[in-house]
Amino acid sequence: MSASGSQPGPWGARDSPPAGSAPVAMTARAKAAGPGLKATDFLAAQRANRRNTVWLIAILLTLGGSFGYLLGLLAEANFAPDFDAFAPSRFGVVGAVVFVGIGAAASLVTFAAGDRVIVGMTGAREVSAADEPVLHNVVEEMAIASGLPKPRLVVIDTPAMNAFATGMRPDRAALGVTRGLLDGLSRDELQGVVGHEMSHIANLDTRYLTAVAILVGLIGLVADATRRSLFYSGRRQRRGRAAAPLIAILLLFSILAPIAAMLVRFAVSRQREYLADATAVRFTRNPTGLIGALQKLEASVQPFAGANRATQHMFIVNPFRDFAGNVSALMATHPPIANRIERLQNLGAD
Amino acid sequence: MDTGLYIVLGIIAVLLLWVMATYNGLVRVKNQVANAWRQIDVQLKRRHDLIPNLVEVVKDTMSYEQETLRQVIEARNRAAAAAGPAEAIPAETALTGAVGRLFALAENYPQLKANENASRLMEELATTENKIAFSRQFYNDSVMENNNRVESFPANLIAGSFGFGVAPYFEVPAGETATPKVDLR
Numbered sequence: 001m002s003a004s005g006s007q008p009g010p011w012g013a014r015d016s017p018p019a020g021s022a023p024v025a026m027t028a029r030a031k032a033a034g035p036g037l038k039a040t041d042f043l044a045a046q047r048a049n050r051r052n053t054v055w056l057i058a059i060l061l062t063l064g065g066s067f068g069y070l071l072g073l074l075a076e077a078n079f080a081p082d083f084d085a086f087a088p089s090r091f092g093v094v095g096a097v098v099f100v101g102i103g104a105a106a107s108l109v110t111f112a113a114g115d116r117v118i119v120g121m122t123g124a125r126e127v128s129a130a131d132e133p134v135l136h137n138v139v140e141e142m143a144i145a146s147g148l149p150k151p152r153l154v155v156i157d158t159p160a161m162n163a164f165a166t167g168m169r170p171d172r173a174a175l176g177v178t179r180g181l182l183d184g185l186s187r188d189e190l191q192g193v194v195g196h197e198m199s200h201i202a203n204l205d206t207r208y209l210t211a212v213a214i215l216v217g218l219i220g221l222v223a224d225a226t227r228r229s230l231f232y233s234g235r236r237q238r239r240g241r242a243a244a245p246l247i248a249i250l251l252l253f254s255i256l257a258p259i260a261a262m263l264v265r266f267a268v269s270r271q272r273e274y275l276a277d278a279t280a281v282r283f284t285r286n287p288t289g290l291i292g293a294l295q296k297l298e299a300s301v302q303p304f305a306g307a308n309r310a311t312q313h314m315f316i317v318n319p320f321r322d323f324a325g326n327v328s329a330l331m332a333t334h335p336p337i338a339n340r341i342e343r344l345q346n347l348g349a350d
Numbered sequence: 351m352d353t354g355l356y357i358v359l360g361i362i363a364v365l366l367l368w369v370m371a372t373y374n375g376l377v378r379v380k381n382q383v384a385n386a387w388r389q390i391d392v393q394l395k396r397r398h399d400l401i402p403n404l405v406e407v408v409k410d411t412m413s414y415e416q417e418t419l420r421q422v423i424e425a426r427n428r429a430a431a432a433a434g435p436a437e438a439i440p441a442e443t444a445l446t447g448a449v450g451r452l453f454a455l456a457e458n459y460p461q462l463k464a465n466e467n468a469s470r471l472m473e474e475l476a477t478t479e480n481k482i483a484f485s486r487q488f489y490n491d492s493v494m495e496n497n498n499r500v501e502s503f504p505a506n507l508i509a510g511s512f513g514f515g516v517a518p519y520f521e522v523p524a525g526e527t528a529t530p531k532v533d534l535r
Contacts, residue, residue, distance in 0.1 A: 133470070137477035144389060145484035147382065147492070187476075285487065 050275070053208070056268045060215050061100055063257055063264075067222060068092075068099030070250050077246055099222070103215045124154035124176045131155075135182060138191050139175060142198045145283040151175045151201060155182070160304035161297050164314040165197035166206050173201045180302055185293055192280060192290030196316055199279035205272045206314075212268050216261040223254040230254075269333045277340055278347070287344045294344075298337040372508045379496040383517050386489035390520070393481045394429075394442060400478060401426045401449070404471040411462055415455050422448045449479060486520050493517040 072095025129136040135153060143150040151165070151173040159180040167173025175197050177190075185193065200206070230251055281287045297317045304319040312318055318334040405419050412419065425445040432438035453476070462468045497516045500509040509515075 134473060137473065137480075141477060141480045141484050144393075144481050145488055147386070147488050191480075283484075 052271045053268055053275070056264050056271065057212070060212065060219075060261060060264050061103070063261055064099050064103055064215060064219055065096040067219060067226075067253060067257055068095035068097070070246075070253055071095045071099075071222070071226065074246055074250055099218075103218050106214045106218065124156045127153055127155045132182070134187065135177065135190070135194075138187065138194050139198075141191065142194045142283055145195070146198050146202050148173075148198060148202055151198075155179060158302070158304060159183075160302040160319070161185075161300040162304055162319055163193050163197055163316045165200040166314055167201055168207050168210070170201050170204075173206075175201070178304070180300070181297075184296055184300070186289075188286065188289035189293035189296065190289075191284055192286070192293045193316060195280035195283045196276050196290060198283060199276040200272070200314075203272065203275055203279060205276065208272065209269060212265050216258075216265045219261045220258040223258045226250060226254040263330055266330065266333055270335045273334050274340065274343060277344055281344065281347050287347045291341050291344050294337050294341050369508060372505050373512060376499060376505070376509055376512070376514045379492065379499055380514060383489070383492045383496050386485065386492045389485040390482065390489060393478055393485050397445070397449075397475070397478045397482065398426060398430045400471065400475050401445075404468070404475055407465070407468045407471055408456065408459075408462060411459055411465070411468070412455065415452075418448070418451055418455055422452050446479070446482075449475065489520050493519050 069089070069092035072091035072093065073089045075095070076089050076091035127135070132153070132155065135155075139153060140150055148170050151167065151170075152175070154174055154176040156162075156176055156178045158178050160178050161180040161184055163175075163177040163181055165173060165175045175194070177193070181193065182190070230247060277290065280290055284290070294317070312333055317337060318332065401422060405423055409416075409419055422445075425441065425448040429438065429441040429445045432441045453472070456462055456472065462472070493516075499505055500514050500516055
């Protein structure tokens with residue numbers, strides 16, 4: 001490998017890294033990870049989670065696309081003289097393409113606009129290395145393990161235990177923890193939490209969930225407009241008989257699509273939490289730290305004033321989980337902590 | 351005839367784009383491996399700088415541990431003076447073990463935690479130990495990504511013709527994964 005040749009290496013200037021055969025090195029790493037942990041387990045977990053997220057996004061796009069198609073179909077039924085309800089509709093295809101296109105464009109615009117608002121919304125303040133040396137050290141460790149630039153660090157002064165990460169781009173990301181978390185966790189547990197948040201940055205989750213939120217919002221908006229226009233046009237004009245069942249379908253769709261889209265949004269959010277847990281283990285090679293932290297977070301009953309419904313999905317555990325009554329599992333932004341711990345234990349912790 | 355020409359041109363354009371993308375990907379992982387390699391060096395140097403300061407601060411409190419402290423300093427000097435990997439790997443491994451023993455013994459001296467200077471240096475050394483382990487881990491992850499790219503088909507055709515090769519893994523010496531023995535006297 002020419003990359004490391006004649007560059008200053010770990011032992012000063014010299015020719016090449018120590019020669020080592022791949023299989024030996026891999027088993028050595030696996031052993032370092034802890035008893036029973038196969039070094040590739042977290043990679044499989046990451047792959048499975050990525051696959052699930054792709055499916056969920058595909059469902060959202062299909063939902064939006066069919067919506068556009070139905071709208072186009074309705075337009076054709078109204079305006080085209082030779083309407084045939086069972087032939088493929090040109091208007092419909094245009095509608096689907098326009099809808100998916102607007103969704104993609106809106107997402108891109110949001111990515112470019114940045115994300116300064118979020119940190120301010122949580123009431124966090126930035127801390128220097130002199131203020132919080134251990135936090136800075138732990139974050140630097142995880143930045144090295146992940147190969148990412150070190151994010152800006154903020155602390156929320158509340159006894160509640162929580163953490164969050166935000167940033168459309170890894171080089172402009174911010175990571176926040178609460179005072180209660182800093183006081184209550186051991187160094188290893190803090191490392192697990194920071195690893196989880198760095199994983200959100202590494203997996204581009206802010207960007208991902210923003211794109212999903214935009215798609216969901218768009219579907220809701222169009223559904224609303226459709227219902228309204230159906231109502232008005234229904235009173236004002238008469239239509240061919242073929243359009244009647246179409247209107248019924250569209251009406252049903254405009255009611256169900258936003259609900260389905262929202263459920264998908266929550267499902268994506270939960271998948272990304274599992275993914276961040278698995279990636280955190282990839283970085284720390286130590287599931288016990290994150291497990292211990294999650295157990296303490298679950299036991300903590302300090303209410304968190306700094307969060308609201310708009311920012312709840314960003315935190316490591318949902319800030320409202322104990323205080324909002326029984327939220328249905330389908331409407332949750334986070335998987336149950338017990339399930340997350342169980343999956344982490346399957347990664348090989350005792 | 352015209353359509354045939356366009357199709358051929360299109361296929362050539364797609365192929366060129368693929369070659370470009372594959373080549374750039376190979377350059378990216380190659381540079382990542384080189385950068386990860388330097389990062390290990392940075393952290394080892396930091397450890398060499400920290401240890402004399404820490405020993406200076408704790409030597410009065412840990413006066414019964416002169417032997418351990420002397421071993422730490424000796425291991426540090428050997429590691430800092432090592433030339434070439436054959437000397438450096440065992441020296442750095444021995445230093446990791448010596449630092450581990452020092453940390454274990456320091457647990458017996460709660461007054462060190464109260465000493466602001468000592469606890470700050472202990473935290474610095476602890477994080478540097480972690481950073482050494484994580485930078486080595488990242489180096490090996492980068493090597494795996496590099497080698498996967500260089501060796502899998504069809505990218506290996508490009509890698510072969512432009513001289514991209516596999517990188518060697520950083521082997522963790524067998525002794526380093528074992529828990530350091532605590533010397534209780």
